[in-house]
Amino acid sequence: MRIALGSDHGGFHLKQAIKEYLDSRGIINHDFGTYDAGAVDYPDYARAVAEAVARGEYDRGILCCGTGIGVCIAANKVPGIRAALCHDTFSARAAREHNDANILTLGGRVVGPGLALEIVATWLDAEFSGGRHARRVAKISAIEDVYSCRKGQGGKEG
Template identity: 70%
Template structure:
């Protein structure tokens, strides 16, 4: 498994913990920055990570900022990305099982390093269940492809303009 990793300055220290975790387990990764605690805009990190995952150069991504909110919003603007903000183990597992999340977002100012490592471990080990969840994820993919919202299996809204 290949993981794209990135953080802004607010997530820099937690990113180092996550990189240490990946190295301990022999998981291949690329650090997309930032590389110091100097301020950087989270979209400048989130978008290259998200693009690399969407293009298939990496299997999944991990993004960290102060809260995880901004960096996940930015990543989710890239078609094909399902970035999930997770600050607990249940959400991490469900984001993979039910939503096939391909980017994990966390906030350094929200959780500590021990919990973050546990969340990453669960998130990386958990597979997508498919089944009824696949139908729902496919509806999200349809919005990205077609620019319209699938309300249910038989009714569709007008195209978004």
């Protein structure tokens, strides 16, 4: 498994803990930044990670910001991305099993590193269940197709 990582300044320290955890499990990962706690704009890092996952260069991604909300919103703008903000292990498991979430987002000011690493482990170890959930994920992709630039101009049917 290959994981793309990214954060803004609010999620920097949490991302560092996650990177250490991934390394300890022997999981290949690449850090798309930021590389210190200086103020930066979260959409830049969310976009870089989301595009790398959407292109298939990485199997999944993990993004951190202060709340996890901003990076989640930004990542979900990239076609093919299903980013999920999780604050607990139940949601992390469901995000993978039911929604085939390919990016996990976390808030460095919301969850502590201990819980965050449990969430990451749960999300990494869970697999998409398919079945009725595949039909639902396909419907999400169909909505995305209608509004993305892949169909017509400006997201409108051509």
